[in-house]
Amino acid sequence: MHPAFSIIFFTTATGAGYGLLAMLGIVAACGRLPPDRWLGLASLGLALALIVIGLLSSTLHLGRPERAWRALSQWRSSWLSREGIASLFTFLPTGLFGIGWILFERTDGIVAAGGVIMVAAAALTVVATGMIYASLKPIAQWNTGFTMPAYLIFAIMTGAVLLDAILKLLDWPDRVVEYGALIVIGLGWIWKRATWRHNDRLTSAATVNSATGLAGGQVRSVEWPHTEENYVLKEMGYRIARKHAARLRLLAQLFAFGLPLVATAIAAATGGGVAKIASVIAVLTQAPGILVERWLFFAEAKHTVTLYYGFETTGRT
Amino acid sequence: MTSLPSGTGKKLGLVIDLDTCVGCQACVTSCKEWNTSGHMAPLTDINPYGADPDGVWFNRVHTYEHSCESGGSTVHFPRSCLHCETPACVTVCPTGASYKRASDGIVLVDEDKCIGCQLCSWACPYGARELDPVVGVMKKCTLCIDRIYNDNLAPEDRVPACVAACPTGARHFGDLGDPDSPVSRLVSERGGVDLMPELGYRPVNKYLPPRPRAAGTAVAQARALEPATSAGGFLGWVDRMLSA
Numbered sequence: 001m002h003p004a005f006s007i008i009f010f011t012t013a014t015g016a017g018y019g020l021l022a023m024l025g026i027v028a029a030c031g032r033l034p035p036d037r038w039l040g041l042a043s044l045g046l047a048l049a050l051i052v053i054g055l056l057s058s059t060l061h062l063g064r065p066e067r068a069w070r071a072l073s074q075w076r077s078s079w080l081s082r083e084g085i086a087s088l089f090t091f092l093p094t095g096l097f098g099i100g101w102i103l104f105e106r107t108d109g110i111v112a113a114g115g116v117i118m119v120a121a122a123a124l125t126v127v128a129t130g131m132i133y134a135s136l137k138p139i140a141q142w143n144t145g146f147t148m149p150a151y152l153i154f155a156i157m158t159g160a161v162l163l164d165a166i167l168k169l170l171d172w173p174d175r176v177v178e179y180g181a182l183i184v185i186g187l188g189w190i191w192k193r194a195t196w197r198h199n200d201r202l203t204s205a206a207t208v209n210s211a212t213g214l215a216g217g218q219v220r221s222v223e224w225p226h227t228e229e230n231y232v233l234k235e236m237g238y239r240i241a242r243k244h245a246a247r248l249r250l251l252a253q254l255f256a257f258g259l260p261l262v263a264t265a266i267a268a269a270t271g272g273g274v275a276k277i278a279s280v281i282a283v284l285t286q287a288p289g290i291l292v293e294r295w296l297f298f299a300e301a302k303h304t305v306t307l308y309y310g311f312e313t314t315g316r317t
Numbered sequence: 318m319t320s321l322p323s324g325t326g327k328k329l330g331l332v333i334d335l336d337t338c339v340g341c342q343a344c345v346t347s348c349k350e351w352n353t354s355g356h357m358a359p360l361t362d363i364n365p366y367g368a369d370p371d372g373v374w375f376n377r378v379h380t381y382e383h384s385c386e387s388g389g390s391t392v393h394f395p396r397s398c399l400h401c402e403t404p405a406c407v408t409v410c411p412t413g414a415s416y417k418r419a420s421d422g423i424v425l426v427d428e429d430k431c432i433g434c435q436l437c438s439w440a441c442p443y444g445a446r447e448l449d450p451v452v453g454v455m456k457k458c459t460l461c462i463d464r465i466y467n468d469n470l471a472p473e474d475r476v477p478a479c480v481a482a483c484p485t486g487a488r489h490f491g492d493l494g495d496p497d498s499p500v501s502r503l504v505s506e507r508g509g510v511d512l513m514p515e516l517g518y519r520p521v522n523k524y525l526p527p528r529p530r531a532a533g534t535a536v537a538q539a540r541a542l543e544p545a546t547s548a549g550g551f552l553g554w555v556d557r558m559l560s561a
Contacts, residue, residue: 001439063433063453070430071411074319080436081411137405137516138442205515206442212394213335213510213524217385225345225377225396228369231447235438304513305444308379308396 001139002238003298010058011129012158012290014087015151017050018122019159021094025119027163027177028097033107033115034172040101043166047159048094055087079135083128090125093117126155133297138304140204140314146195153191154290157184161260161286165279168267173275178268181282185264189257192293196249199300204314211307221310236303237311240296248296255289319410321403325422328494329460330400330521331480332503336528338487340380340393347482348376348397348458356463357428361451373447375458376479387530395488397479398445398458399512399520400424406437406446414454422494422521423462428454442516465490493521 024043027033059065072088074081093114100111107115130151133142160181167174208219229237240248260282267278302313352375353360362372376397383392400417404424407415414430415437417423426437426446431454438446438455446457461477464470474481480488491500500523503509509523548556 061434063435063448063450063455064431067412067430067432070413070432071434074411074413077319077321077408078411080409080434084411132409132436135405135409136439137518138440206513210513210515211442212379212381212392213512213526214381214383214392215510215526217383219392220382220384221379222382222391223380225374225379228371230371230377231373231450232438232444235435235448236444303439304442304516308394308444
């Protein structure tokens with residue numbers, strides 16, 4: 001699948017934003033969120049900035065962005081529509097949570113209750129994002145049980161690393177957030193490796209034989225219908241060289257999981273300036289790492305329509 | 318509404334005979350010609366006279382080599398929208414622009430509602446939907462709704478443009494929901510198949526596989542155009558003289 005930057009940025013930025021919102025709601029529900037106005041302004045401001053810029057980026061992908069509001073109408077059947085509604089609904093509890101935290105400097109009682117609704121709404125939005133991809137049967141690498149949980153795990157992982165850095169920078173370090181971040185980074189790493197392992201061994205139900213209705217024997221594409229690449233090939237026939245995929249997988253693991261894990265551990269084990277710098281390094285290494293991870297998510301996904309053009313749709317890229 | 322109708326009155330569709338298709342591309346150009354001024358007009362071309370021409374087409378003909386135990390054969394394969402009974406391209410649509418008609422089962426796009434998110438093209442295993450980057454909306458085969466119900470055309474012309482154009486009669490149009498219709502009978506007689514049935518989209522269009530080669534068919538080798546050995550007599554003498 002063509003890795004469009006607007007969608008890669010959209011899914012990673014909103015993922016981190018909703019993950020950060022969810023972390024704030026969870027920490028508030030545990031009664032551990034400092035009721036400090038400036039902390040509220042910084043963390044909610046960052047989360048909302050990531051979400052709003054991400055949502056705007058997603059409209060760049062549209063042929064008719066001015067009609068984007070229509071996408072809110074088909075929640076009965078469409079995960080994309082559900083994602084749109086959930087993303088907008090999340091602003092409601094987030095607004096109430098923000099008013100309580102920033103204006104009244106309260107993070108307990110009814111504000112914490114609003115935070116729980118915020119967690120649920122953020123999680124639903126990310127689930128809907130994941131289901132858009134997981135529900136597409138023509139793409140075997142996405143149509144698995146790994147896809148939707150991956151979106152949830154990577155959202156909470158990037159959100160936890162962001163929150164850890166914000167808390168440290170504003171001198172409110174929290175043990176639970178540190179350990180939480182370490183656990184979800186580890187979980188994310190394991191999940192990504194398991195996904196790759198699963199996808200590399202996929203066998204596709206659809207074959208060039210079933211795609212053409214020519215049973216038995218070998219079917220070899222000898223002539224395409226067009227001399228140049230068409231929309232279908234540009235959008236769904238993206239191919240990535242195997243050696244590049246292997247290198248990018250290493251880079252993704254190093255930056256999205258390895259370095260942030262080490263930096264977060266150093267930040268947890270030390271204190272003061274070293275912890276601040278280490279927690280910021282965790283954020284700065286994870287950001288390009290998760291972008292590479294998401295780029296690969298698209299680039300390594302193979303669509304059944306490419307069977308008609310003589311491509312393989314399973315196995316390692 | 319992008320929820321699917323519980324059933325459709327008719328199941329209009331195509332039956333494509335892979336045995337007789339000669340890959341002449343007449344259906345492709347006829348489709349383009351009709352539809353670029355039809356219901357989904359225009360079928361925009363991008364850089365049509367340049368080095369890398371591109372454009373929207375509803376119908377594409379691939380060519381394959383099918384080798385099996387009984388030998389090899391060349392198969393021309395027209396690919397277009399199959400007007401599935403459970404089309405994911407419709408249910409994934411967030412705006413309600415994609416819909417399947419309850420009356421005849423045709424899958425269409427309302428171009429005034431489409432936002433060009435392209436998710437329907439990802440959801441279609443058959444590559445039936447293409448983005449028109451100039452208009453910014455998705456385009457697809459309409460089964461020529463502006464021909465098949467067109468009272469201004471002679472009754473024999475009320476078939477999709479691709480069917481009207483086919484010089485070998487490899488394309489058939491009709492109601493596949495009626496088991497007694499000519500197309501349904503053709504499908505049962507010739508063992509018509511669904512494409513990628515394992516994905517569960519339940520295509521309405523059917524493909525008739527090439528007929529098996531009859532066993533014991535005489536091997537008809539062409540006669541040599543001129544004798545391999547030179548003739549005798551005067552002509553033989555001339556031939557030898559000229560060949561020397």
